[in-house]
Amino acid sequence: MTEDIRNIVKEHGRLSVDVASLTDDADLYAAGLTSHASVNLMLALEAKFDIEFPERMLRRKSFESIAAMKAAISELVPQ
């Protein structure tokens, strides 16, 4: 899952640094993730994992790092 998330961040995150140089816990907003780009990330993750983030997850914090996204998605994807 982490690899898929990283690929989506790379494609939609429009970061100012190379995603490969970031740890899973790195703050993506500090790496240049904008509000609009985080929305694109959210939509791309939903499409990739066939999920719909509930209202409570539609906030900045859910997409602040690769680890945060993984945690959010794990809650929604049947294990």
Place this chain on the structure above:
Amino acid sequence: MASTQELSQAQRAYLDELLKHGLLIETGVDGLYGRSGVFEDVVDRFNVLISRYGGGDGAEVMRFPPAISRKHLEESEYLKSFPQLAGTLHSFMGNDADHLALLKAIEEGRDWTLGQKATDAVMTPAACYPIYPTLAKRGPLKPDGAMVDVYSYCFRHEPSVDPARMQLFRMREYVRIGSPQQVMSFREMWLERGQKLMGSLGVPVKIDVANDPFFGRAGRMLAVNQRDQGLKFELLIPITSEEKPTACLSFNYHQDHFGLLWKIATHDAQVAHTACVGFGMERVTLALFKYHGFDVEKWPAAVKKQLWP
């Protein structure tokens, strides 16, 4: 809690009074009104009052017509956030046969607009939109950044019986462009000033955190983010409802949104941040008529002294 129906009845009732007193003039379209001389005088005097508070800051005055370049709207990402509010300008670009078809469609009561083509102009969504590409073209900012004073009619497609929600209305703005510190201290200053200014006009005001009406599901996330980060504050005045007061001024921190989009750089090659204070000219005017009555002569002396010193 007032129902939506009660709210729209109160809005309708205030609109009817404004029309009856001749302050607004009906056009047949909700949210599109003519203004009387008295109404315009209050708008003008309030505009001058704003300058008394902000005019000493050295802002560069720029005035644009109520339309901007379609290309600039496309580049601004406005359509990502507010596709439902944008107004485009279309025109007839056909030949004689197309012209005949158009007239025939009107005569037969059919849709005649299908052949209309988009022009290079679109309606201005907010007074500050034309300034960002203008500043970007000038190159890096000076060390003390930039400040611009804009005033324009703006269009938003949201027909309503609420006289405080017009489709074409005027917005005066001061916009600060510079480092995060420069633009944040500008916004702090205007949060104070805005309350003082409106307080001097004898209307009840309240400041609250707010969000823009972003479209769709993605928009809900943008709205939550905007609130969580305290990017938008509004100065609210109850006009037709105590529970749902009207935003008459807004204080916005755009972070680096416009700086990134338009590639506006500070003097030390950082992405510029921007903030603005916006005044809803009709909304403030409507609040003044609401609290002080429809006869300007009878307004409290202290208020008149502010507006007609």
